[in-house]
Each structure stands twice: as structure tokens, then as C-alpha cells.
Amino acid sequence: MSRDDDVVLVISNAPDLLLAKRIAHVLVEEGLAACVNLGAPVLSIYGWQGEVQGDAEIPMWIKTTAGRRGALMEALARLHPYEVPEILVLPVLDGAAPYLDWVRAQTRGNEP
Amino acid sequence: MSRDDDVVLVISNAPDLLLAKRIAHVLVEEGLAACVNLGAPVLSIYGWQGEVQGDAEIPMWIKTTAGRRGALMEALARLHPYEVPEILVLPVLDGAAPYLDWVRAQTRGNEP
Amino acid sequence: MSRDDDVVLVISNAPDLLLAKRIAHVLVEEGLAACVNLGAPVLSIYGWQGEVQGDAEIPMWIKTTAGRRGALMEALARLHPYEVPEILVLPVLDGAAPYLDWVRAQTRGNEP
Structure with a gap:
């Protein structure tokens, strides 16, 4: 598995839920994140x-791959008001294989 | 310290609190997890x-060891409706020694 | 970048919000943590x-550097009733460069 295919956990915070939802939507729609927990x-x-x-802030836990993290961080910084x-970006050591594969498939650049 | 003894953080989500509590109870009772935060x-x-x-989902943060993560993931997948x-599984770099030892003792396979 | 300058995520739990706030205040005031999310x-x-x-507990996500983690864990254990x-301590693989630099600057030992 090339490093780019490693799944990673990106954590961030948004100032409010409305913006957090918007950021999450864009990241998922653009295939930069498989899933975002607000x-x-x-x-x-x-x-x-x-x-x-x-x-007060809204925490965001974002699942993507190491290979997509650069584009994701760029989009997140662009969408973020701060x-x-x-x-x-936190490393992921292991996980349920079907879930890891799903994250990879979702972030390979095609539509959600 | 053998890699199996490394403490790890497993994260997952359950569809509701009732199921999350049941999963947490089973993981702790079976000595697969030392502690689960819902x-x-x-x-x-x-x-x-x-x-x-x-x-809407309930996040679960599960503390166990690298050596128990396989059995834990199997039990979690078995108990989970998805x-x-x-x-x-996230790696843990370091921590308070008494706490790390407590996690190891709790997951060595004996009762909680 | 020396290992000491690596940013890390420290996670802990406090028995209640009042104590969690107090711990967070001391860690930030003493330059041991750049930011604590309660x-x-x-x-x-x-x-x-x-x-x-x-x-019931209050989760704490604490951002600091690898070099400061020892002093932070000591202070946290001293302030904690358990x-x-x-x-x-979880490793951080990567992140937004300005944010990583801000965490380093905040924990270099000077006032917040």
C-alpha cells in the first residue's frame, strides 16, 4: 500500500455549526474527505x-487519505474564516479493512 | 515493551446511545478494552x-493495546449493525505510565 | 525540525467542567499548552x-509539542484529582504550517 493510500484523521474546529456543515459538505462533495463528524x-x-x-467552537473529525491531505488542508484553509x-493530521495505524477501503474509494477524486 | 503492549486509541461511531453503551459494556467485560468514552x-x-x-451518531473512543486490537475490531464489527x-486505530506515542499500565492490565484477558 | 518541535495531541478527561477549565487555564498560562478544547x-x-x-467526564484535547509533553503531563497529573x-499523547503527522508554528511559539516557555 503506497503511503498516499494510508488513511489519516484530520482534526479542525469551526466557529459555528452552519460553517462547519458547509465545510464538511464541500470536502465530501469534492472527494477530499470520505466522512466528516461535526x-x-x-x-x-x-x-x-x-x-x-x-x-465556543465546533470540532470536526475528517477521514481522508495521506495523499489527499494537502488538497484537503488547502480547501479547509480557503473555506475557513480564521x-x-x-x-x-493524525496517523491511522490500522482499521476495519472494508472501512479503510471505503475511505480510499471515496477520496480517489471521483464524486461521492 | 513489545509492540503488542503499545496502547492504542480505537475510534468508531454507533447509530445510537443504547447500542453504544451495549458495545462498550461487552468490550470492557470481555477485557478487549480498558475504557470506552461515549x-x-x-x-x-x-x-x-x-x-x-x-x-446523527455517537462517537466512541476506545482504549486498548495493539495486541488486542484485532479481537476488539472483530467484536466491534460483530456487535455493530452497519x-x-x-x-x-490511532497510535499512542506516550502517556502517563500508571495509566498505560492500567490499560495493559485491564486488557490482558482477565475480567475487568 | 528536531523531534522536540513536533506538535502532539494530548488527550485526557476531567471529572467536571469547572476543574477542566482550571486545568486548561493553568496549562495555557504556564506555556505548557497552546490550546485546550473542553x-x-x-x-x-x-x-x-x-x-x-x-x-460522566469532560474530555480535554490539548495541543502542545513533543518537547513540552513531559512537563505538561506532570502538571496535569498534579492538578488532577484522580x-x-x-x-x-498522540503523534501528529502533519498540519497547517502556520498553526503548527503557532503551537510551537505558544509553548516555547514564554507567557501566552
Whole structure:
């Protein structure tokens, strides 16, 4: 299996559910993600210009392949209103073979 | 530490909380998982037969070892109503030593 | 990029939101974490002294670097009421470069 075919988990956050849905729709429609889970709101606590801030955000767990992650991150950054959106790619060690194959098929660039 | 002893994080989703609880109970009772976190409902957006679909699901974060992941994935697939359930295994790089040891002890095959 | 500069995702759970907020504040203020997401309550199912137990917990997703993970785990264990708190460190394969750089800058030891 070439590295490009490895399934990966991309995590990010959107400022609200409406935008999270839009991002998820575009990523799936464009064959960049097989599936996006939009979680219940989280409270994000972070440092910004010397102050500890807290914002409500919608977590997004995005399943794609290593080979598609570059195009996915580009689309996510383009669709995201933040200047510096959180986008992290986590490696997947193993999984249910039919599911891994489904993710690969869904992100091979053809329609969903 | 043999690779089998590495702790891993398995993520999956169940169609509803009742089933998620049942799956979690069986995995812990059978010593296949040390702990299962059942999250608040997520909205899963994915492509299916040319359409973008959206379903509510319960996320499951399952802590076990690399050595038990095969038996766990088999049990999870057996208990799960979907034909192709999402089951992904993420590597764990490090962690609090007492917790890692507890996960190993809980999944060595003896009762919880 | 030295391994210490690799961004990692640390996951843990707190017994309630108030404590989760306090832990998150301290980790960010002390430059041990760039950002902490506090999720909606999860139901944690686990085995304890022969019984399957269930507790409500607040999930915490903590973004930091590999180099800071030791000090972060120490602080988290010190602040946490459990004798054996769940603390797992997941590797990050890739991500949006500006975000990765922001995490590194935030955890270089200076104020948030």
C-alpha cells in the first residue's frame, strides 16, 4: 500500500455549526474527505496576545487519505474564516479493512 | 515493551446511545478494552451513492493495546449493525505510565 | 525540525467542567499548552475491581509539542484529582504550517 493510500484523521474546529456543515459538505462533495463528524460545541481555551481566551467552537473529525491531505488542508484553509485555523493530521495505524477501503474509494477524486 | 503492549486509541461511531453503551459494556467485560468514552451526538456527513448524507451518531473512543486490537475490531464489527462500520486505530506515542499500565492490565484477558 | 518541535495531541478527561477549565487555564498560562478544547460531557465506561462502571467526564484535547509533553503531563497529573488520570499523547503527522508554528511559539516557555 503506497503511503498516499494510508488513511489519516484530520482534526479542525469551526466557529459555528452552519460553517462547519458547509465545510464538511464541500470536502465530501469534492472527494477530499470520505466522512466528516461535526461534534457538539467545545470550549477552546488558548493564549492570545498575553491573555487566556475562551471561545465556543465546533470540532470536526475528517477521514481522508495521506495523499489527499494537502488538497484537503488547502480547501479547509480557503473555506475557513480564521487567519490561522487549527488543522492537524493524525496517523491511522490500522482499521476495519472494508472501512479503510471505503475511505480510499471515496477520496480517489471521483464524486461521492 | 513489545509492540503488542503499545496502547492504542480505537475510534468508531454507533447509530445510537443504547447500542453504544451495549458495545462498550461487552468490550470492557470481555477485557478487549480498558475504557470506552461515549461522546455527545455528532453529525456525520459523508457521500453515499452519489449523494451527501447526514446522520446523527455517537462517537466512541476506545482504549486498548495493539495486541488486542484485532479481537476488539472483530467484536466491534460483530456487535455493530452497519455493514461497513467506521473502526480506526490511532497510535499512542506516550502517556502517563500508571495509566498505560492500567490499560495493559485491564486488557490482558482477565475480567475487568 | 528536531523531534522536540513536533506538535502532539494530548488527550485526557476531567471529572467536571469547572476543574477542566482550571486545568486548561493553568496549562495555557504556564506555556505548557497552546490550546485546550473542553468537549461536551462523555460517558466513560470502564472496569474497576471486577465491575463495569460508568462516569460522566469532560474530555480535554490539548495541543502542545513533543518537547513540552513531559512537563505538561506532570502538571496535569498534579492538578488532577484522580490517582490514575487518563493522559495519552498522540503523534501528529502533519498540519497547517502556520498553526503548527503557532503551537510551537505558544509553548516555547514564554507567557501566552
